[in-house]
Each structure stands twice: as C-alpha cells, then as structure tokens.
Amino acid sequence: MNLPEILSYGFIQRALLAGTLIAVLCSVLGVFLVLRRLSLIGDGLAHVTFGSAAIALALKLYSAASLLVSLPVVLLASLGILKLTEKARLSGDAAIGIVSSLGISAGIILASVGGGYNVDLLGYLFGNILSITQEEVAIAAGLFCLVLALLALFFNDLFAITFSEELARVSGIRTNVINAVLVLLTALSVVLAMKLVGIMLISALLILPAASALQLARSFKACILLAALQGGFSVVAGIFVSFVTNLPTSATVVLINLALFGCAFLARRLINPKNGN
Amino acid sequence: MPHEIVTTERLACSYRAGRVLEDVSITVAAGDYVGVVGPNGSGKSTLVQALIGLVPISAGTASLFGVPSGSFAEWGRIGYLPQSLRLLNPMFPATVAETVALGLLSLKRFPRRLTRHDRDRVAATLEGLGVHDLRHKMIGELSGGQQQRVLLARALVNDPELLILDEPTAALDPETRERFYELIAEMNRLRGVTVLLVTHDAGAIGRHATKMLYLDKRVIFYGSFEEFCGSEEMSTIFGAHSQHLMCHRH
Numbered sequence: 123m124n125l126p127e128i129l130s131y132g133f134i135q136r137a138l139l140a141g142t143l144i145a146v147l148c149s150v151l152g153v154f155l156v157l158r159r160l161s162l163i164g165d166g167l168a169h170v171t172f173g174s175a176a177i178a179l180a181l182k183l184y185s186a187a188s189l190l191v192s193l194p195v196v197l198l199a200s201l202g203i204l205k206l207t208e209k210a211r212l213s214g215d216a217a218i219g220i221v222s223s224l225g226i227s228a229g230i231i232l233a234s235v236g237g238g239y240n241v242d243l244l245g246y247l248f249g250n251i252l253s254i255t256q257e258e259v260a261i262a263a264g265l266f267c268l269v270l271a272l273l274a275l276f277f278n279d280l281f282a283i284t285f286s287e288e289l290a291r292v293s294g295i296r297t298n299v300i301n302a303v304l305v306l307l308t309a310l311s312v313v314l315a316m317k318l319v320g321i322m323l324i325s326a327l328l329i330l331p332a333a334s335a336l337q338l339a340r341s342f343k344a345c346i347l348l349a350a351l352q353g354g355f356s357v358v359a360g361i362f363v364s365f366v367t368n369l370p371t372s373a374t375v376v377l378i379n380l381a382l383f384g385c386a387f388l389a390r391r392l393i394n395p396k397n398g399n
Numbered sequence: 400m401p402h403e404i405v406t407t408e409r410l411a412c413s414y415r416a417g418r419v420l421e422d423v424s425i426t427v428a429a430g431d432y433v434g435v436v437g438p439n440g441s442g443k444s445t446l447v448q449a450l451i452g453l454v455p456i457s458a459g460t461a462s463l464f465g466v467p468s469g470s471f472a473e474w475g476r477i478g479y480l481p482q483s484l485r486l487l488n489p490m491f492p493a494t495v496a497e498t499v500a501l502g503l504l505s506l507k508r509f510p511r512r513l514t515r516h517d518r519d520r521v522a523a524t525l526e527g528l529g530v531h532d533l534r535h536k537m538i539g540e541l542s543g544g545q546q547q548r549v550l551l552a553r554a555l556v557n558d559p560e561l562l563i564l565d566e567p568t569a570a571l572d573p574e575t576r577e578r579f580y581e582l583i584a585e586m587n588r589l590r591g592v593t594v595l596l597v598t599h600d601a602g603a604i605g606r607h608a609t610k611m612l613y614l615d616k617r618v619i620f621y622g623s624f625e626e627f628c629g630s631e632e633m634s635t636i637f638g639a640h641s642q643h644l645m646c647h648r649h
Contacts, residue, residue: 277510
C-alpha cells in the first residue's frame with residue numbers, strides 16, 4: 123500500500139490531524155514539567171482520567187460526550203495536586219501519588235460495580251487514535267488553539283517560574299497563579315492525549331520529546347521547538363508505521379519517541395563529549 | 400536627608416524549629432552599602448528574604464521604599480541575587496541572554512512581552528559587566544564566577560535602586576570573590592545603588608561597605624565598620640582577639 127492510498131482513508135487523516143496537535147501540546151508542556159520535576163503529573167492525571175472515564179461510561183456517555191465528565195474532573199484533580207503540595211506540606215511526587223491512586227481506585231470500583239471491565243474502559247488504558255471521530259478532532263483542534271494561546275500569553279511567566287520560582291516571585295510574578303495555569307493546561311492536554319496513547323503511555327508523550335530536546339537545545343526557545351517537532355513527527359511516523367506493520371499505534375508512537383531520545387542522547391555525547399555525564 | 404529604602408520595626412521571623420530572628424529594627428538609607436554578617440543560623444538570609452516576601456514575618460513590620468513589604472508591588476526597583484549554586488539547574492536550557500532578560504519581567508505588565516529595546520538593554524548590561532561575549536552560551540556551561548556575573552547582570556538589568564545579595568560569593572574562589580565585591584562597590588559608588596549584602600566575609604565588609612549589620616538572631620551591632628572596630632562594647636561581646644581578627648582584615 124503506497125502513501126497516497128494510506129492518506130486517502132478518513133480515519134488516518136483524522137488520526138494524523140488530532141494526533142499531531144495533541145502531541146505538540148504535550149511535548150511543549152513537557153519541557154516545563156520535566157524542568158520543574160513534575161514529569162509524573164501526566165501519569166497521575168491519566169489515572170484520574172481513567173476514573174472519570176468509568177464515571178462517564180456508567181452514565182452512558184461515550185466518545186466526545188465523555189469529555190463532559192473527564193474535563194472538569196481532571197481539571198479539579200490537577201488543582202487538588204497543587205493544593206496538596208501547598209497546604210499539606212507534601213512534595214509534588216507525593217501529591218501526584220495520592221491523587222493518582224484516588225483516580226485509579228475510583229475507576230476500578232466503578233468498573234467493578236458497573237459489571238466488570240469492558241472494551242470501552244480498556245480503550246482508555248492503551249488509547250486508540252485510529253478510532254477518533256470527526257467530533258473529537260474538532261474538540262482537539264479547539265482545545266489545541268486554546269492551550270496554545272494561553273501558553274503564548276503566559277510564556278515568559280512560565281519560563282521565569284521554571285528557571286527559578288524564588289526569582290520569579292521577586293520579579294512580581296504571582297507564582298501560585300502561574301503554577302495553576304501550568305497544571306490546568308497539562309490537565310487539558312492529558313484528557314486529549316488519552317485517546318492517542320492511553321493511560322499507560324501518557325507520561326512518555328510528556329517526558330520523551332522534552333528529554334530529547336534537553337539533550338540538544340542551545341536555548342530555551344529552541345528546546346520548546348525541538349520538543350514540539352519530535353512530538354509531532356513521532357505521531358505521524360507512528361501512525362504510518364503501525365498501519366503498515368499492524369502494530370498498536372500508541373506503543374509504536376512511544377517506541378519512536380524512545381528511539382529519537384536515544385539518538386539525541388548519543389548526538390549530545392558525540393558533539394560535546396565533556397558534557398556527556 | 401536621604402530617604403529610607405528599607406525600614407524594619409521589631410521584625411521577627413519563626414520557622415518550625417523556633418524563632419530565628421527577633422526584634423530587628425534597622426533603617427537603610429538611599430545610597431547605603433550595608434554588609435550583613437553573623438554566624439551560621441544567625442538569621443542573615445532570613446532577614447533579606449523576609450524583606451522581599453520569601454519568608455513570612457511573624458511579628459513587627461518591614462517596609463520597602465516606604466511601602467509595607469506585604470503590599471509592595473514595585474519589584475522593578477529591586478534587584479535580587481541569591482546563592483548561584485542553590486539556584487541553578489546545570490541542565491537548564493537557557494542562554495545567558497535569555498537568563499538576563501528574565502530580570503526585565505519585573506518592569507512588565509501581563510503578558511510581559513520583551514521588545515527589541517529590551518534585548519538592547521540586556522546586551523548593554525552584559526557589556527557593562529564584561530560578559531557580552533558569553534551571551535549565546537548556555538548558563539549551565541559557565542564557570543561559577545561567570546554564572547555569578549550573569550546572575551548579577553540579571554539583577555541589574557532593570558536598573559534597580561536596591562540590590563539585595565544573599566551570600567552571592569559562597570561558591571567563588573578568593574580572587575573572583577574580591578573582583579565581585581569591587582564590582583558591587585562600583586555599582587554603589589557610581590550608580591548610587593543601595594546595597595544589602597549578606598556574607599560570611601566580615602573583611603570584605605570592612606573594605607567595601609559603608610555600614611555593617613552584625614546579626615545573631617537579633618541586632619548585635621549596626622553602624623560603620625570603623626565604629627565596630629573602635630567599640631569597647633563589641634570588644635566585650637566578641638573578645639578583643641576576635642574583634643582584632645575581624646578588623647585586622649580591613
């Protein structure tokens with residue numbers, strides 16, 4: 123099967139469009155999260171999304187309609203992680219762990235009460251970008267524009283708190299507001315990315331493009347751009363490779379990201395061996 | 400009469416372990432260069448961090464430019480430089496120019512866009528501190544002394560009236576440290592920047608600062624270095640030998 127033939131399928135076109143938008147968002151946010159040592163927030167929020175998906179399925183809300191439950195629940199959970207960090211004197215990873223276990227246990231109990239695991243819920247574990255609907259593409263495009271606009275508006279504030287929260291505060295930046303903006307944007311992106319890679323692999327999409335970019339970037343803006351490029355490329359390549367080889371798309375996307383990270387790591391060691399440790 | 404830049408009245412700060420600072424009443428006037436010294440755990444860093452809102456005040460008051468520190472909002476009038484090692488993630492992917500430009504955000508309103516004029520200002524500040532050739536380098540790749548100059552450039556790029564330095568030379572070798580102190584003294588002398596410098600190095604205070612604040616959870620001494628060296632009361636508190644050692648480095 124040749125390229126034009128593959129591209130002629132509607133489901134491939136939808137997957138390419140929505141997947142690229144979602145991957146670019148996750149990759150850009152990933153740079154801030156990795157540098158702020160909040161990499162695992164994606165995992166935590168994905169587990170909450172699993173819980174919210176179980177609620178949606180219990181309410182007979184499917185596909186795009188399930189976002190009506192997932193979005194508010196995950197946005198609230200992201201703020202819960204922040205509040206736990208601030209008020210309960212917990213480190214970020216402990217707060218993420220608490221919210222994560224709450225989400226996954228709620229999901230398991232709801233699934234069990236609702237008659238055991240079903241195919242719809244398992245779809246959230248591994249994602250299925252090829253089954254994305256026209257409606258979901260439109261929602262992904264809308265949220266992509268919203269998140270990108272907010273990122274552009276808050277870019278310098280996010281850069282400042284990522285460099286040093288202490289210095290940002292002394293520059294008059296309201297760090298608690300900017301932290302909230304960061305986790306809310308992440309929550310929006312995680313809900314979208316569930317369809318692409320699922321709960322099991324969502325962290326990979328947030329962490330790997332950022333980790334690769336950190337190996338090679340020579341400025342902060344270059345780091346953001348490189349991460350976005352890798353995220354977008356990995357989804358496009360992953361969809362084609364998985365279609366041709368009949369492998370699961372989500373795992374293929376993650377493996378391509380891992381390979382690109384390996385290349386970036388080796389390239390850094392070759393370019394600058396002194397900085398290789 | 401010069402106007403007051405920093406005022407504290409019976410200021411106290413506490414952590415979980417107990418009170419780290421109490422009954423601190425000082426006034427720093429425009430153009431002063433105050434060296435804050437004292438033993439480890441004496442509350443030096445807590446004092447400057449309380450002034451800029453990084454540490455909560457448990458009793459008393461603090462004002463910056465006549466405004467209570469809790470409602471102070473003119474952050475563009477302040478430059479702040481903490482210990483570089485505490486601050487820097489060596490993997491952080493920012494260039495020197497990007498790092499210094501962050502210092503201009505205190506002058507901006509949301510959405511804090513940086514302009515071409517801002518980039519020229521960054522270049523001029525780097526030029527002034529002799530590190531312009533490093534502007535495209537990554538901050539994590541620089542030596543300790545270079546990093547500290549860049550962070551000083553970040554603190555100075557907004558042309559502050561008050562420069563707060565919290566043990567800025569802790570990671571530097573003696574030669575770089577001395578050059579750094581000279582640079583700060585020059586800022587104070589030529590640009591009239593008021594300086595509040597926390598350091599362990601009492602000798603440097605003697606050489607450069609106009610006032611010395613000796614803290615040990617409360618104010619032990621606040622005045623000129625000459626007054627400190629000539630004070631019989633200080634001789635009684637520290638012992639003549641210790642006082643001589645501190646003043647001998649002058």
